[in-house]
Structure formats: structure tokens, C-alpha cells
Amino acid sequence: MATINDNYLKLKAGYLFPEIARRVNTFAEAHPEAKIIKLGIGDVTEPLPEACRQAIIKAVEEMGDRSTFKGYGPEQGYGWLREKIAAEDFQARGCDIDASEIFISDGSKCDTGNILDIFGHDNTIAVTDPVYPVYVDTNVMAGNTGDVNEKGEYEGLVYLPITAENNFTAELPTQKVDLIYLCFPNNPTGATATKEYLQTWVNYAKANNAIILFDAAYEAFITDASLPHSIYEIEGARECAIEFRSFSKNAGFTGTRCALTVIPKTLKGKAADGSDVELWKLWNRRHCTKFNGVSYIVQRGAEAVYSDEGKAQVKGLIEFYLENAKIICSQLQAAGLTVYGGVNAPYVWVQTPTGLSSWDFFDKLLHNCNVVGTPGSGFGAAGEGYFRISAFNSRENVNEAMKRITEKFKV
Numbered sequence: 001m002a003t004i005n006d007n008y009l010k011l012k013a014g015y016l017f018p019e020i021a022r023r024v025n026t027f028a029e030a031h032p033e034a035k036i037i038k039l040g041i042g043d044v045t046e047p048l049p050e051a052c053r054q055a056i057i058k059a060v061e062e063m064g065d066r067s068t069f070k071g072y073g074p075e076q077g078y079g080w081l082r083e084k085i086a087a088e089d090f091q092a093r094g095c096d097i098d099a100s101e102i103f104i105s106d107g108s109k110c111d112t113g114n115i116l117d118i119f120g121h122d123n124t125i126a127v128t129d130p131v132y133p134v135y136v137d138t139n140v141m142a143g144n145t146g147d148v149n150e151k152g153e154y155e156g157l158v159y160l161p162i163t164a165e166n167n168f169t170a171e172l173p174t175q176k177v178d179l180i181y182l183c184f185p186n187n188p189t190g191a192t193a194t195k196e197y198l199q200t201w202v203n204y205a206k207a208n209n210a211i212i213l214f215d216a217a218y219e220a221f222i223t224d225a226s227l228p229h230s231i232y233e234i235e236g237a238r239e240c241a242i243e244f245r246s247f248s249k250n251a252g253f254t255g256t257r258c259a260l261t262v263i264p265k266t267l268k269g270k271a272a273d274g275s276d277v278e279l280w281k282l283w284n285r286r287h288c289t290k291f292n293g294v295s296y297i298v299q300r301g302a303e304a305v306y307s308d309e310g311k312a313q314v315k316g317l318i319e320f321y322l323e324n325a326k327i328i329c330s331q332l333q334a335a336g337l338t339v340y341g342g343v344n345a346p347y348v349w350v351q352t353p354t355g356l357s358s359w360d361f362f363d364k365l366l367h368n369c370n371v372v373g374t375p376g377s378g379f380g381a382a383g384e385g386y387f388r389i390s391a392f393n394s395r396e397n398v399n400e401a402m403k404r405i406t407e408k409f410k411v
Contacts, residue, residue, distance in 0.1 A: 007143045012152060016133050016378035017041055020362075027366055037401040038372040039328075042187070042346065042390045044252045045397075046320060048301070049313035052251060055304035059297040070296040075288045077104025077260070081299045084306045085260060089245070095232035101264050101280065103287055104294050104302075106257040108217050108244040112181075113138035114290070115213060115242065115261070118282040119269070123178035126158040128170045130188055130376055130383030132215070135181045151381040161382040162189060168340065168349070169197055176208050182231075183215035185222060188379045188388040189349040190325075190341015192227050198234045205240035211269070211279075212241040217259075220250035220318050222344045238264040242279070249346065249392075251305050251314050258294055258302045321346050324398045325391035331402035332389070335409055346391040349376070361387050369404040 020040055028036060047053075062068035076082070082099040090097035105111050113134055121144055127135050136154065139145055146155025153159055158177050160170035168191035173180075182201065184193040205212050214231040222229055231241045243262040247253035263283050268276040294302075304310045325342035332339050332350060342348040350373075352361040358375035365371045376386030391398070 005141070005143075007141050007145075010140050010145065010147055010154070011137060012148055016374070019378070020372065020374065023362070024366065024372055034370045036366075036370045036372060037393070037397045037404075039390050039393055039398070039401055040372045040374045040388075042249065042392050043254050044249060044317075044321075044392050045394050046252060046317055048252050048256065049305070049310055049317065051304040051307050051310035051313055052301040056256075056297055056301040059300035063297065073293045073296055073299070075291055075293045076100075076284065077102065077294065078296070078299050081303045082260075084303055088306050090230060090232060090262075093229060093233055095230050096238060097232055097262055097264070101262055103261045103263070103283065104299060105259045105261060105287075105291065106294055107248070108215065108246040108259040108261070109134055111244050111259060111261045112213065112215060113141075114286070115283070116142045116144070117286050117290075118279060119179065119211075120272075124158060124176065125156070125179045125181075126160055126173050126177040127181045127380075128162050128183070128186075129153075129159040129381055130162065130379030130386070131181065132183060132187050133379060135213075136380075152377070153381055159380070159382070162186075162191070163382060164340065164351070167191065169193060172200060172204050176210075178208075178210050180205065180210055180212045181215070182212055183217070185218040185345035186341075186347075187215075187218065187345075188347055188374065188376065188383070189386075190343070190345035190347040191349075192222065192224070192344045194226070195228050195234060198228060198231060198237075202231070202234045202236045202240060206236055209270070210240065211267070212237070214241050214243045216243055217246045218249055218345055219245065220314070221322060221346055223322070224344055227344060232262070232264075238266045240267070242267065247302050247305065250318060251302070251310075252317060253298075253302070256298055256301060258298050320395075321391045324393065324395065327395075327398055327402060328389055328391060331406055335406045342391065348389040348391065350387040350389060352376075352385050352387055358384055358387055365405070365409065369401070369408050371401045371404060 082102045086099040148154050162168040162170050168189040219229040231237045246259040263280045265280045267279045269279050271277050328348045329339050329342040338351040340349040358377040362375045374388040376383030
């Protein structure tokens with residue numbers, strides 16, 4: 001009989017979101033009359049920007065003509081899209097990033113997990129707590145951890161607590177680590193990072209020959225001009241950071257699938273013989289071997305994000321979801337709850353009332369208000385006592401959900 005990867009058996013009972021779905025489905029079956037509003041998973045609800053739709057339609061038509069048909073494209077992505085990204089998202093902000101250092105993919109969730117393919121198993125890995133579960137679970141699957149303890153922490157990972165006391169920005173590790181996961185604007189807390197704060201991490205990484213894995217999936221929601229959108233706005237980041245970005249949340253590509261990873265050619269890791277190796281070469285090899293590229297049709301849609309019409313339409317989407325977040329914050333506060341985030345981010349991080357655990361609060365909102373959010377404990381031990389509400393939904397649903405909470409839930 002074929003043997004399995006036993007590391008999968010270390011995973012906790014269920015990935016966070018399937019467990020939420022299980023509880024919601026159980027409730028819905030018992031209460032078919034309930035009109036459940038889901039503000040849990042960060043999936044967008046508004047249509048693709050018109051500019052993207054038209055570009056996709058045109059690309060589909062091209063695929064129906066032999067003279068313009070496209071088969072396999074470059075695994076790294078078409079040059080015209082990578083050049084737009086380099087110019088608009090990085091060079092325009094003073095970041096020294098070349099188009100050749102950008103790899104187009106089908107999702108930053110995939111990339112943050114797949115990046116582990118090019119790193120060894122003897123690295124010391126730091127994650128914030130709470131944290132996007134994919135960072136932890138993919139390290140478990142890859143065999144980079146030991147077993148999980150009663151708090152839900154895995155042996156072998158260095159956990160960096162983020163709480164209200166430190167403004168949900170982790171302090172530097174007291175020990176040497178090799179890989180560091182950072183996400184700003186943060187999922188799940190909605191916290192943001194200043195240039196000065198990120199500079200301390202870049203300085204630490206360079207001093208300790210560490211690599212920062214920087215998830216910037218929500219950078220488009222930053223409205224404060226003083227806040228950085230990219231780790232490469234920080235001096236020295238080209239020597240110590242990989243950045244992940246996505247079209248999912250800014251342009252609504254969650255069901256269309258397009259993202260990117262940036263690996264500067266100046267970034268190096270250590271081989272077993274002590275020699276320096278360019279990480280760009282390793283990722284390029286991995287990308288070409290295990291990935292056949294994002295479809296031409298989707299990449300044309302992504303390219304349209306950078307047109308004048310596309311920029312205006314994406315801006316409208318961002319403003320729409322940020323207004324949702326503003327409504328959520330004000331109404332939850334009116335219900336007597338303490339909230340964080342929701343300003344330069346699409347997530348609102350709610351402190352649960354005294355005496356209620358994260359899952360208790362989940363069940364209370366589900367059963368009393370028919371509203372679904374995400375228990376903070378699902379993001380890590382330090383997330384216990386908190387709850388994430390997503391601004392990704394229609395205005396009608398957001399208003400109705402908040403009406404139910406303010407009327408039926410009182411602290």
C-alpha cells in the first residue's frame with residue numbers, strides 16, 4: 001500500500017473556513033427559514049470592473065481566431081502585464097523592481113504556500129499570532145513543524161503575538177529566525193505598518209540573513225499617504241524580502257484568479273555547501289516545472305486594471321468596501337463592542353464581550369442574528385477573544401447585518 005505524507009496528520013481537526021461552513025450548514029438545515037448573512041470569508045461580491053470584463057471578452061474573441069489564438073504562454077506571465085505591474089505598482093512608488101522579477105500566478109494564497117518548495121527544512125520560521133492560517137498549515141504540510149499543543153501552536157514555529165497592547169504589530173524576535181511572515185494591511189486584524197516599523201524588520205532580516213515573506217494582498221485599501229504599499233519602499237528590502245500580491249481583493253478576481261510574486265534577483269539563500277544561491281533562479285525553476293501560467297484571457301483582464309478606466313473602476317470598488325468597513329465599525333461600536341481595523345483595510349477586528357470565547361461569539365451571532373463572521377482563535381492562540389468581520393459584501397447585506405446586531409445583540 002502507498003504511504004502518505006504523515007505531516008498532514010498533524011493538522012488540526014479542520015481548516016478554519018471549512019469548520020465555519022460546517023457549523024453554518026448545520027444551523028441552516030435546522031433553521032431553513034433563517035436568512036443568513038455571511039461576513040466571514042473574505043470573498044468579494046461586486047462585479048468585475050467593466051474595463052476588465054471588456055478586455056476579457058476581447059481576449060476570448062481573439063482565442064476564436066487562428067491568427068490571434070494563444071496556446072501556452074510564458075510561465076512567468078506575459079511581458080506586457082509584468083511591465084505594467086512593475087511600472088504602476090512598484091517603480092511609480094520609487095521601488096527598484098524590474099518586470100523580470102515579477103512572476104504571474106493564479107493566487108497569492110497558492111504562492112505563499114508554494115514558496116516553501118525553494119527553502120530547506122532546517123529554517124527557523126516566525127509567524128505572527130494571530131495569522132492567516134495558510135502560512136502555518138503549509139509549513140505543517142511541508143514537514144517544517146512538530147506536533148500541535150493544546151493551545152493550537154506547532155512545535156518548531158516561533159510565534160509573535162500581536163495584540164491591542166502592541167497595536168497589532170509584532171515585536172522583533174528575541175531569537176534568530178530565518179523566515180518571517182508579515183502581512184500588511186494585516187489579515188485578520190486590519191492593522192497597518194509604517195515605513196519606520198517595516199525598516200526595523202528589514203534591518204533585522206539583513207542582520208540575521210533572514211528572508212521576509214511579505215503578503216501585500218490588501219495594499220490597495222491603504223488610503224493614508226504616509227503608509228507604504230510595498231516592502232520594497234523600505235531601504236534594503238531587495239536583499240531580504242519576497243512580496244506577494246493579488247488582483248483578488250482590489251479588482252474582484254477571487255473567481256477569476258490572478259496574482260503575482262516578486263523575487264528580486266539580488267535575493268540569496270544558502271546551499272548546504274555554504275555557497276550563496278539566487279532565490280530568483282530557484283523560484284523560476286519551480287514555477288516553470290510545476291506551473292503552466294495564468295491564461296491569456298485572465299492576464300488581459302488583469303492588464304486592464306492599469307488602464308485609466310480600470311484605475312477609476314478599481315478605486316470605486318475599494319471605496320465601496322471601505323465604506324462597508326466604516327459602517328461595520330460604527331454600528332458595532334453602537335452595539336457596545338470594541339473594534340479595531342477597518343480604516344486602511346477591509347477587515348474589522350472585534351473584541352468579544354467578557355465571558356465569551358471566539359467560537360461562543362460566533363455561535364451567538366449565528367443563532368441570534370443569523371450573521372456569520374470568523375472566530376479569532378482560528379487564526380492562532382492570541383486571536384482568542386477576538387472576531388473578524390469582513391467588509392466584502394453588498395451594502396444591503398452589511399446594513400441588514402449591522403441592524404440585526406445592534407437590535408439583537410447588546411453587551
